[in-house]
Amino acid sequence: MIRYGRLVIVGPPSRSYTGFGRHVSVRCDCGVVRDAPLRAMKAGTLKSCGCLRGAVTAERNRRHATAGGEAVRRTPEYRSWSGMLERCNNPNSRDFPNYGARGIVVCERWRDFKLFLLDMGRKPSPDHSIDRIDNSLGYEPSNCRWATHGEQARNRRGNRLNSEAAKVLRHLWPISSPARRRALMGLFGISQATLSVVGRGLSWGGR
Numbered sequence: 001m002i003r004y005g006r007l008v009i010v011g012p013p014s015r016s017y018t019g020f021g022r023h024v025s026v027r028c029d030c031g032v033v034r035d036a037p038l039r040a041m042k043a044g045t046l047k048s049c050g051c052l053r054g055a056v057t058a059e060r061n062r063r064h065a066t067a068g069g070e071a072v073r074r075t076p077e078y079r080s081w082s083g084m085l086e087r088c089n090n091p092n093s094r095d096f097p098n099y100g101a102r103g104i105v106v107c108e109r110w111r112d113f114k115l116f117l118l119d120m121g122r123k124p125s126p127d128h129s130i131d132r133i134d135n136s137l138g139y140e141p142s143n144c145r146w147a148t149h150g151e152q153a154r155n156r157r158g159n160r161l162n163s164e165a166a167k168v169l170r171h172l173w174p175i176s177s178p179a180r181r182r183a184l185m186g187l188f189g190i191s192q193a194t195l196s197v198v199g200r201g202l203s204w205g206g207r
Contacts (some may be wrong), residue, residue: 005047007036020101036091039103046100050092071114076123080130081116084139105133109138120146134194142193166198173199 002009006029013023013035022038028049040046072078074166087095088106098104110116119141131147132139175181175195185195 004041005044006030007046016103021098021103023101034091035080037101037103039102040105043103043105045089046091050090052109073114076126077115077117077120081110081113084130085111086141104140105138109137109141111205116207120144130135132198133191137197143197169195170201176200 001137004026007026008029009024010033011025013025015035017035019035022036023035024038025033026036027040027050029047030194032049034049036046061089083104086093087099088104088117089100090096091100092151093100110119123129125148127148128146129146129149129152130139131152133145135206137143148205167205169184172184175184181195184190185192190198
């Protein structure tokens with residue numbers, strides 16, 4: 001019997017999840033049987049069918065009450081942080097298939113709102129939302145920024161990186177020349193942060 005938190009693997013999934021990683025059928029300690037992404041369970045970000053949500057939310061609110069209580073929970077930064085955790089951790093979230101089911105996780109540091117706010121700062125404007133610079137990576141300080149919808153759209157359209165280009169970047173790394181870095185960023189339509197994580201083998205299949 002293989003267990004992850006409250007979930008026990010009981011067999012193959014009920015349907016195909018092509019493009020979303022390996023899934024298995026699990027039974028929660030509360031009795032619910034459902035499909036779940038194996039990667040998220042192994043990473044420790046998925047521990048129940050969702051029945052822990054109420055308990056986790058209550059504990060989260062209690063922990064952050066000292067940081068301003070209800071006033072903090074009404075801030076746009078808190079709502080962004082809470083939504084980020086929701087779509088990565090809660091299988092009942094409508095956005096979970098595009099985040100948690102794909103193995104997109106929130107780093108351990110950012111499970112604390114105060115540390116998230118310390119790293120990200122306040123939103124520059126109501127039009128800004130949290131943006132992952134490299135969509136193959138999760139939510140962590142080196143891969144996130146506040147960006148407008150237009151900036152996020154331009155970033156997705158301009159990115160011309162593929163597995164072959166990533167091999168070239170890893171071969172060239174480290175790239176000490178600022179001019180050469182700017183040239184490669186322009187060539188592939190990527191940011192400096194993406195150039196760094198790909199060059200170091202932290203995405204696109206590693207070294």
